[in-house]
Structure formats: C-alpha cells, structure tokens
Amino acid sequence: MLFSLVVYVLFSVVMCQNDNKTILTRKLPDGMKLGVASAAYQVEGAWNVADKLPSIWDTLSHTPGGIKDGSTGDDACKSYEYYKRDIQMIKFLGVDFYRFSISWPRILPSGFRNKISDDGLKYYNNLIDELLANNIEPIVTIYHWDLPQYLQDLGGWANPMIADWYVDYAQVLFETFGDRVKTWITINEPKQIGLFGYGMSYLAPRLNAHGIGEYLAAKHILLAHAKAWHLYDKQFRPHQKGTIGITIATDFRTGMTDSPEDILAGSEAMDFEVGLYAHPIFSKTGDFPESVKRRVAERSKEQGFKKSRLPTFTKEEIVFIKGTSDFYGFNHYSTRFYTRNGFKSGMYPIPSYEDDLAAIYSYKDYKPAAIVHCTEIPEGMRLALKWVKDNYDNPPVNIIENGFGTLGGQQDYDRVKYLTRYMDAILDAVEIDGVNVTMYTVWSLMDNFEWANGLSIKFGIFETDYGNSNKTRRPRMSAFWFRNLVATRILDPYRETEFQKLEF
C-alpha cells in the first residue's frame, strides 16, 4: 500500500431527512456477513495469456462497435497480474468475504475438460490461498457470463448439451478448489444471460433471437444449475461441507398505480423478470410461473406457432430442478413500475419477451440516476426481499450484489447515500418483515469493465485509474464509509466519514 497522501479531510455525510423516511442509527444483525464483489472478465485482463482462448466477451469487445466506449477487457483492472493488490484493498475494508468469478476459458480453454489449463488452476489457487492467508473467505461464482467462444459457436445456452458441458466444468472447480471454497454460486443472473444475450442484442453473444432465444436459455440455464447442485450435493458436499446456490437479479417490479389492472401488470412483470428463474427452483410446485406459461402460450398461438415458444420441462425435470439452491442469491439495484395502460402490440418486436408481458414501465417520479437502472428506490429493496420470503418459504437470502453506478468522482456522496438508504431498507426487511438476510455484498470492489458500457460506468468503491499502466486504485468516500460500517456494524447516517488519499 502506497501512502501517497497527504491531505486528511473530514467530510460529514449527513442524511437524516429524506423524502419519506428518517434514518435512525441501527445495528446490523449478528449473522449478516459483509463483503465485496467482482467478476473475472470485468477485472482480470490477461485475456490471452498462457493457453486461455477467447470468451464471448473477448469476441464482442474485439468487434468494432461492440462496446459503447470502444474499450475492451484486454487489461481491465489487471487483476490477473496484481491480484495481491486486490486482496490488500479487501483487507483494508476489513470485510468477511470476497465474491469473485472463475473464467471458464481460463480453466478449460475450449470449454471442454479434455484440456485443463495448469496456468488457470495456478492463478485461482494463488488467489484463493492469498485470500485465506488474509482471513478473507472466497465466495466463488462458477459462471459470470464469459462463456468459451467455442461453446458459443456450438449454440451456447441455446443448446441443451450445455448442461453437461457446464457440469464438467463445475466438477473441475469442485475437485480443485472445493477443499478451500465453501460457498459456490452456480450461475450469475440468468435473466441477463438469456434475455440480454439471446433475446436482445444488449450483451454477448447479442443473438437478438427475441421471443425464442431468451426462453431456450432460461430452460438450459436452470437445468445446468440443477445438475451442478446435484453433483455437489451427492459427491462433494459430504466431505467438503459447503453450500451452493444460484444468484438471480431480483430488482423489484410492481404496479404503476393501485388499480387492479396495474397490480396485475406488476405481479406478472415480477413473474417474467424474476419468477421465470426463481419459481422452478424455490417454489413448492416447481416449473415456470403459471402467468408466464399462460401468456407466452396464448401469444404463440395467435402468432401461428405450433407450440408455445416457452419450452416445457418434463415432470422429472421439474422435480430435478426444485429445491436445488441452498440459499437465494439476491442481486438488487432498483425498482420499476408497470402498467398495461398505453401498451400497444408492435411497441416491441413480435414475438418477444416484452410483447409477451405486454406492459410498459417507468421509474415513476423518482429522480433518475445517471445510470438509470440504479435509480434510488430503497423501499423496493425491502419489498423485493419480502417478496422472496413470502413466495419461497423464507429461504436464507444472500445479497450477492447491491451498488450504485456513476460517471466517476472520488467524493461519491451519492453512492454513500444510496448504500446507506438501501442498508436501512434491508434492516427493515430483517427486523420488521423477518427476512433471513445472511450476507450483504457491495458491487463492486473497484471500477471495472462494465460489459456493453465498457469502462465509462463506475461501480467501484475504489476508483481505478485506467490511464496508469498499473491500473492504480484509490479508495472513494464510499470505501471509507463501508470500512466503518464493517468495523462498527452500526449504520449511522450522522457519522462523519474520514477520507484520506490512498493508493493501491
């Protein structure tokens, strides 16, 4: 750690009075572990070292026009080279755990396990050992979007065989790292993979096979996840004694108004956006949600399809998938409000997921954040947590991502305010609604490659200096805020945050 600094300033981050809620000083529950997160492609760089072959994100970022600001993840934060520095930063925060992901093509270059990369194994062994040596628990995401390009060429998540390919890969990780890794996340955010990558052209592989691709991906992601869970449960859990679950983007969706039509539009939006992935795993009945099955079947019929565009599960598959998560991995950023008032067929491509849902949304009169999907609506965090508890029989909830994107700046009062209000909402969910939140994770440790937005959007509580060849990092105000929360376990909106210029 380089103490390049000099100024020591005190900033007061007071936010007693908000629009609608006074935040009081309150204590975090004893059982709630705190941590920070990243993902392989977003931080590692070293895209072509040793025997690693390209992932779909290497392909997209090397395609002209693929990324908004023209950047790539070739270097990103250079974590592959400087992982020890990442760990010093995490140690500085004092958190319990670091949630990171493993790059499939770094371990299995082509995607298949006929060739396992020694270099890849060595990198993650070093990372895990260094974390443990510093008393930081590794929490590992097996798949966070960087599919080997070779598997994409074979259809990727649209090919049912991917469940077997994925399980072969997961098995290598359990065998190699499972002696030290005790919390596994199978797949990060199925909706974003399927809808944005297969049903739209927002994320890699940008198939834009709307109305078809997103549903195929959903089915195969669920089967792949369930297979990995069963493998771990039978062959590894007995001696490794860890936990394994999926992480689902659980932004809240609700009605625009209290009219019965809007309430229905809101609850069906929740079924399409969250339930499609959560219901088969966490509900008592299993399978896709009824409203999604009904709407897609009806629209498919009108459109002249012979069968529903939403694939079906066999009875055996429904049973196989049900109950396959030891916790509900919960990612949350904001809330949207839905109505069918003003929706017209043709507003979205036909067929498509949005046309099947047949509703429009807004952020109502909330002040839109610079990154609109981070618009600050803390009450939605509480409602989403309660929705999970009520619909899925009160599972333990690991909050695996929550954070605030900006366009930059070190004195990030806006991020501190967002994080403070969201933590306050989480404490309401725990204390008043009885939600069992066992983990809270800030996205992200540092600014990193934000997918289609490249390097332009900053989610870090550490700033990354991309202009410096070492990708130097500096703690933002929010890093000091979080460090204090970790140390005191007291959420205190009146506390002054000490800010110091530091470099890592």
Ligand SMILES: *[C@@H]1O[C@H](CO)[C@@H](O)[C@H](O)[C@H]1NC(C)=O
């Ligand atoms: C919360 O979940 C954890 C992990 O499964 C469990 O040990 C604990 O008993 C649960 N607490 C409550 C209050 O349900």
Ligand SMILES: *[C@@H]1O[C@H](CO)[C@@H](O)[C@H](O)[C@H]1NC(C)=O
């Ligand atoms: C990068 O780090 C190395 C090793 O700490 C140092 O020698 C070098 O001066 C740094 N380069 C820059 C541009 O800061």
